[in-house]
Amino acid sequence: MAQPGTGEGPAVAELAPWPRRPARLAHAVIEALTDRIVAGHFPPGSALPVEAELCETFGVSRTTVREAVKALETKGLVHARQGSGTTVTVQEEWNLLDPVVLAATFQHDDELVVLDQLVGVRSALESQMAAQAAAVGSDKDLRAAQAMLSRLDRETSTPLRFIESDVSFHAAVMHASGNRLGQSIVRIVHAQARTTELYNGTPDEASCRTANAEHRRIVERLLARDSEGAAQAMSAHIEEAWRRRRSPQPRR
Template identity: 60%
Template sequence: MARPHGETAELLAPAPRRPKRLAAVVVSTLVDRIVSGAFPPGTPLPTEPALCETFDVSRTTIREAVKVLEEKGLVRARQGSGTTVTEEDDWNLLDPMVLSATVRHDSELRVLDQLVDIRAALESQMAAQAALTATDADLREIEAVLERLSAQTRIPEMYVDTDVAYHDRIMLASGNRLARAIVRTVHAEARTSLRYVGDPRPDDCEASNAGHIRIFECLLARDPDGAAEAMTTHIQQAWRRRRPKPGTA
């Protein structure tokens, strides 16, 4: 068989190792170590040579990783001064990787409590807006999801996913794209934590669905204040039911 040559040979040549792919592994590990406190705020990261040896990668890869960590607000690199871990207030908690690590190492559940507060604030506002602006088609679709929820209260593993769909459909009906995007981002990461989702039983699902029904009644009645209050109450009560007891988190 003739050997490929010219442009064909270039196309068939093995792809070079991509520093960004290697950097992703370095970034993931360093994010976890920073958030866990292994590298506390105000302390320097290990030197480039030390990181190269630890991860068995080139300096180019380490520099790429540090650049990504800077974008996430976790470190600050200064010429001649090395790279320093920033204070927690500078971390970008809307970054999925940072949020995921923060939730993972949140032994006192403070971040999860704050996340629930954010959900309640944003979703209550969106429920109020949906009560005013949802179309008849929106309400029919929300009702269809609610009917699925009501049929799944005895099947928690199905109910929890439909629960997310119900809330999302109300947010969509509100027309507030930014608030919906924020809630979807933080909620998606929170749901990767078993401490957040808990282990719901059928009676938990029944109690939760009573809140869903109340929210929908307010939407149908075009009652924005009632919808906002019902959403806030539902989210907060659902969290209180599944929040791990002190000492068990």
């Protein structure tokens, strides 16, 4: 993610007008401003352009701009104060579970810092849910996770299809845990991460076969009702799969 510039004051970039007028105006303004804030073009402590300038830049009404700024505030990106303008907040205040903020964050995560953090969160939550699934999951739910293995075996030669079924496999294990909050958190962050090539890598048949061998160890531990073993197998799979996809050098 881009860092604020150095110097006597924050360097603020100018916004470029749209070549075409988007259909969903407020949402388009929100996405554009979120992207510029996350990219560091409007560093923490800097002020957004005044309302009239935003109206002119995006070709929208004051009502649309006010709606967009209000949305940015609910996302934790800005503080809007009457008479003192709209100020960008520090990164710690940003709501990274908001889909728009999260998508922009991943888009500008050139050194994979946030994606590394995502994998850590997934490893912690999904290993816990694998342990819960082994302990309390119904036989029917565990058989559903087991059934995914055959489907994944058939799809190792079609990596794009495999990675879609891989998501379904993990969803089946999480469902078996009964942990609805954990499922929601993982679903939000993983869905956004999968929209970026930085996270997806370039899957091939060999990596798919390796991943499914790891899936099989998870299922074996689940069926054995081995909570600790299921947790360890899930954590190892998530972290190793990321290590295989991750570039050995930071992206520039």
